[in-house]
Amino acid sequence: MEQTITPPLEWVQTICDQFTEITGWPLRFTPAKPGERKSLEAELCQSEKYCWYESIEDGNRCLGYLYLSLPEETANDHLFVTAIKFAELVGSLVSRIETMSSSLETKNKEVSTLVDVGLSVTKQEALQDSLQKLLEAALQLTGFRAAGFFLLNSESNQLSLRVQYCLTAFEIPFHRRKLSESPPDLEAFAKEGMIINRQDTPELAHWLPQGCLTGICVSVQSDSGPFGTLWAFDRRARHLNERDIHVLKSIGAQVSTILERAVLIKESQNQLRLKKELKVISESFPAEFAEESTQDREFQIAVQSISHHEVGGDLCEFISLGPHVTCFALGDASGDSIPAAVVMASVRGALRTLTEGPIEQAKDTRFVIGRINTALYHTSLPHQFMSMMYGVIDTQNRTFTYTNAGHPAPFWVHKGKITSLTSHGMLLGVTESNEYDYSVIPICTNDIVVGFSDGISEAMSSERKMFRSDGIMNVLKNHTEDTAEEVMLGIWTKLQKHLEGGNDGDDRTLMVLKFARCTEQ
Structure with missing residues (x-):
């Protein structure tokens, strides 16, 4: 079997070489290329050359397979059970290390993205551009395909779609909606978030864009009050976890920050204008x-x-x-x-x-x-x-x-x-x-x-x-x-x-x- 070692996993091959040198039992690792996992596993299972194999996972996907071959010297045959147990231990440790590394890489990517977004939206950019960047970051961090932000008018109690990403305004249903008539938005304000799955919650499927199977809604609010809701959509049927909601809530917090800043800037401009006008009046x-x-x-x-x-x-x-x-x-x-x-x-x-x-x-x-x-x-x-x-x-x-x-x-x-x-x-x-x-x-x-x-x-x-x-x-x-x-x-x-x-x-x-x-x- 041809072995192809990718650079990020070269350290695994080094472990295999050391294992082989110590035990006399050849331990090898072959990465699993996309689409080749089934054929690779079938070869390991059917060939008599291999007496043990195990997949290496990083928590999200299969990275490849560790496998034992028969030793060239029959004198080492009595170590069969020990070699397999030792190989299982190595495989377990490698999978755990790769899982931790993948998790750390994901977290670093999330933090880096959030920092980059935070730095970019604090600049004096147009409000629309800042919101667009936040929606783009939400999709990068969660893997969703589209997103939209609905702004709440506190006087009319109406939500209006103000910015969207990867979908047009007309592709998102009910882009103007009464809060009291929107169960998903109400639920998002009452709890951490509202998840809609077209298969699991068909009664709410009409709130999803055409062709989307999954949607999630989280509230956007600050100490001064609610600003609106943040929606993310996906064409796949996804089982969401707390991390996805946490990421979207973090993006929502960024949205509320720039909206508060926009309100403060507007208030400051109004106060400056009012002060000038009052000065003119006071001179009269x-x-x-x-x-x-x-x-x-x-x-x-x-x-x-x-x-x-x-x-x-x-x-x-x-x-x-x-x-x-x-x-x-x-x-x-x-x-x-x-x-x-x-x-x-x-x-x-x-x-x-x-x-x-x-x-x-x-x-x-x-x-x-x-x-x-x-x-x-x-x-x-x-x-x-x-x-x-x-x-x-x-x-x-x-x-x-x-x-x-x-x-x-x-x-x-x-x-x-x-x-x-x-x-x-x-x-x-x-x-x-x-x-x-x-x-x-x-x-x-x-x-x-x-x-x-x-x-x-x-x-x-x-x-x-x-x-x-x-x-x-x-x-x-x-x-x-x-x-x-x-x-x-x-x-x-x-x-x-x-x-x-x-x-x-x-x-x-x-x-x-x-x-x-x-x-x-």
Whole structure:
């Protein structure tokens, strides 16, 4: 018999030579080429030259045969039983070594493939390409012939085929399916995986592509929730083991990783876009009041306003209506951040529109507040509203007219005495039409009006105490002779000291008016 020794098994022939030298019984090994196993085994069985043979396996296939020939010297015949037992031991050891070597080679190949895939999909490649590589790796590691990934839409609870390998989308049945109507996918989410065999489970065979006898489905999910299911198909009838499921679960974990990364990248892009847009919006609503040229105005203004977020709902607006007449609005929209800013912007726009009309109309504080209330009621959601004080300063007639719609009552310092101004009605936007009143107070030189949002009065210290209106009054008592800027800074400094280590979770606006001619800068 012609012997052909393949390089990976040369060490077996060396063992055979050593066995022959020690025992005197010729031990040989012949590899089994594909398709030659039956003929080789038949020759070993029928020929009288061979007194024993045994196949060498690696756990998956037959590698060849070990066989004993009769010794040339009859003196060794008495070792027949010993030689056979020794040969059986050698054959068993060789098969075990080859099985371990094959297993190690397979594991190394799997690890190498997974590492290569992991390195490739972590690069900034298109999502579709990354998923394609993962499906290709799944087939390499498991021996399946085709694969597909179904993405789960959590809102519609529907699975959609997003990427496939070695099959077209139309060859895979139900490429759009409701999760609740797909038993294999539901089973995959509930357990390690779902195996479908066309012969063993004919009731599920319609979930397999035409011509495929075996299919397996595993879930793809992460700590943040399910992403979908991974399917693999084969035209052969296969009996799958835990390794196949483990490999597909590993590939599924890689799929969830790149999907999470894609979601994070998308979220990061959205956050960057939102941040840019908020910056543009915030520039339209400056945090600090920008004074116009006021050298001939007979009152001083000092405003400090901060938003807890990029944009907020506090409003402080001054508009000149004509010589000696200026109106202003001080308000606070419900909520915070963008929702509050939208409400505030609506009110600001309505205010600008109304004050550009006839001056007598703009000077009617009840009319302006009433119109803004109706506009806000029709343009905002039921839970959105705004407190607001609208006032008109007439330095020629020395009057201050105002209507307060649910805003914290400002303080009025008149001839050294501190009092609270009146409130005239409920918040803006709560009901379609409200009856608002107004008040008119005389203004004298050195009179002061201090307005603020509830972010000032309700500012919480580390000891859970609010700043309240007392905090403002305590400062006012000692600053009645100061400029508007000095009064504002005195109150703000006191507020910041109160807040040390405390809560800073609200928009805050502080406005100080002093009826005294502005000094030249």
